Amino acid sequence: MKTFGQFLQSGDWKGEKHVPVIHAPEKVKAGETFDLRVSIGDEIPHPNTLEHYISWIKVFFFQEGGKFPVELAEFKFTAHGEGGNFSEPAGTTKVKLDKAGTIYAISYCNIHGVWENSQEIVVE
Amino acid sequence: MKTFGQFLQSGDWKGEKHVPVIHAPEKVKAGETFDLRVSIGDEIPHPNTLEHYISWIKVFFFQEGGKFPVELAEFKFTAHGEGGNFSEPAGTTKVKLDKAGTIYAISYCNIHGVWENSQEIVVE
Amino acid sequence: MKTFGQFLQSGDWKGEKHVPVIHAPEKVKAGETFDLRVSIGDEIPHPNTLEHYISWIKVFFFQEGGKFPVELAEFKFTAHGEGGNFSEPAGTTKVKLDKAGTIYAISYCNIHGVWENSQEIVVE
Amino acid sequence: MKTFGQFLQSGDWKGEKHVPVIHAPEKVKAGETFDLRVSIGDEIPHPNTLEHYISWIKVFFFQEGGKFPVELAEFKFTAHGEGGNFSEPAGTTKVKLDKAGTIYAISYCNIHGVWENSQEIVVE
Numbered sequence: 120m121k122t123f124g125q126f127l128q129s130g131d132w133k134g135e136k137h138v139p140v141i142h143a144p145e146k147v148k149a150g151e152t153f154d155l156r157v158s159i160g161d162e163i164p165h166p167n168t169l170e171h172y173i174s175w176i177k178v179f180f181f182q183e184g185g186k187f188p189v190e191l192a193e194f195k196f197t198a199h200g201e202g203g204n205f206s207e208p209a210g211t212t213k214v215k216l217d218k219a220g221t222i223y224a225i226s227y228c229n230i231h232g233v234w235e236n237s238q239e240i241v242v243e
Numbered sequence: 244m245k246t247f248g249q250f251l252q253s254g255d256w257k258g259e260k261h262v263p264v265i266h267a268p269e270k271v272k273a274g275e276t277f278d279l280r281v282s283i284g285d286e287i288p289h290p291n292t293l294e295h296y297i298s299w300i301k302v303f304f305f306q307e308g309g310k311f312p313v314e315l316a317e318f319k320f321t322a323h324g325e326g327g328n329f330s331e332p333a334g335t336t337k338v339k340l341d342k343a344g345t346i347y348a349i350s351y352c353n354i355h356g357v358w359e360n361s362q363e364i365v366v367e
Numbered sequence: 368m369k370t371f372g373q374f375l376q377s378g379d380w381k382g383e384k385h386v387p388v389i390h391a392p393e394k395v396k397a398g399e400t401f402d403l404r405v406s407i408g409d410e411i412p413h414p415n416t417l418e419h420y421i422s423w424i425k426v427f428f429f430q431e432g433g434k435f436p437v438e439l440a441e442f443k444f445t446a447h448g449e450g451g452n453f454s455e456p457a458g459t460t461k462v463k464l465d466k467a468g469t470i471y472a473i474s475y476c477n478i479h480g481v482w483e484n485s486q487e488i489v490v491e
Numbered sequence: 492m493k494t495f496g497q498f499l500q501s502g503d504w505k506g507e508k509h510v511p512v513i514h515a516p517e518k519v520k521a522g523e524t525f526d527l528r529v530s531i532g533d534e535i536p537h538p539n540t541l542e543h544y545i546s547w548i549k550v551f552f553f554q555e556g557g558k559f560p561v562e563l564a565e566f567k568f569t570a571h572g573e574g575g576n577f578s579e580p581a582g583t584t585k586v587k588l589d590k591a592g593t594i595y596a597i598s599y600c601n602i603h604g605v606w607e608n609s610q611e612i613v614v615e
């Protein structure tokens with residue numbers, strides 16, 4: 120039997136449309152606010168219908184030398200055609216960090232499960 | 244006894260720091276994706292501590308001539324100082340609309356309750 | 368133009384299947400944990416399909432003499448037939464209150480919008 | 492660098508207070524609704540303060556022979572002392588399954604990160 124952690128799939132987002140893309144600076148200043156963007160389908164769009172859609176992206180941060188990841192934000196994409204309205208799987212928030220570490224994005228497709236990606240960030 | 248709807252406060256975001264600000268074009272094309280941004284504290288920053296913070300902003304759309312609002316997206320801001328990390332109350336997503344209507348943003352402060360704002364948008 | 372608060376519909380849950388039902392004791396002791404249950408469709412089941420479903424129920428508490436409601440919990444029902452799996456719109460959590468007040472349940476149907484209900488509770 | 496899946500900790504919930512407990516029947520009938528409960532701290536209570544709390548529990552189901560887990564429900568516990576109100580980390584929802592498989596519960600403590608547990612269920 121698998122652990123849940125083993126269900127988190129990954130890959131190159133340029134070829135696999137479920138992998139979340141992390142758009143963050145390579146380097147930021149400690150305690151300075153910056154835009155953190157995550158998105159899905161930058162290269163190959165993912166379907167967005169009532170039957171098949173990206174439901175959410177969560178963002179965590181793991182501080183170098185830390186013990187546990189901290190959740191920074193969660194984006195829910197909740198319209199998939201109701202009344203002709205759609206929200207697409209891209210979310211931005213503003214973030215302040217104290218030390219260098221790794222940003223993780225986790226996403227969920229209602230048909231194809233849970234995906235992850237990560238990116239290191241220098242904080243100085 | 245109040246209905247819950249009567250708890251939704253509003254005001255001018257330039258003077259009242261809890262009112263969500265909606266950043267959307269005045270006019271978009273039907274079925275064309277655009278960036279929809281909501282934020283709190285554009286003029287007067289809201290506190291962001293473990294004791295007092297903005298927890299979430301939800302975005303709904305009410306189509307002109309429609310009957311019910313459709314939820315477009317929800318943003319959760321989940322870090323308020325844990326390990327020196329913070330997420331600030333600003334969220335952007337991508338949206339496609341079919342007809343003109345009104346965008347609503349609803350936000351929640353863990354101390355000061357529920358707030359709303361709205362903005363009309365032309366879809367052509 | 369309506370405020371968002373004006374979109375929150377209500378009614379008798381025995382006749383209107385969207386109205387959330389609040390299952391709570393009439394009286395509890397201050398600081399003592401009790402089960403708080405909210406559900407939809409106790410009398411008339413609501414559809415649960417990929418096209419039409421109850422997405423979430425939020426629960427707030429407004430303390431008598433207080434100024435703002437406090438969010439107690441949120442339940443998301445996220446499976447509507449994927450792989451033959453379904454979650455139905457009923458959620459229970461455990462709650463501790465300090466003073467008497469009113470419990471509010473807010474729910475969202477992806478087709479029929481936002482609904483509310485309330486129930487007073489004595490805390491002694 | 493770790494993958495995010497590697498951050499999901501587990502253990503015996505009788506000794507480790509962060510591990511979610513799954514309360515489900517061992518055997519259910521296909522398509523028949525049953526109560527699925529998840530909770531934290533059944534044996535050793537977890538703190539519930541503004542500084543340290545369980546934020547959410549997500550529930551997934553992985554069907555035997557399937558490829559991807561399906562999210563069944565999410566519970567957010569949002570009151571940690573505001574106005575003397577608390578929600579404790581226990582959530583119940585109603586579920587219908589089609590085939591046997593494994594239920595997974597994932598939880599998040601704002602200080603101690605992400606935890607998981609699982610339980611097999613026979614569906615006949």
Ligand SMILES: [Fe+3]
Nearest residue numbers: 171228230231
């Ligand atoms: Fe997919």
Ligand SMILES: [Fe+3]
Nearest residue numbers: 295352354355
């Ligand atoms: Fe506030």
Ligand SMILES: [Fe+3]
Nearest residue numbers: 419476478479
């Ligand atoms: Fe409905």
Ligand SMILES: [Fe+3]
Nearest residue numbers: 543600602603
């Ligand atoms: Fe903890």
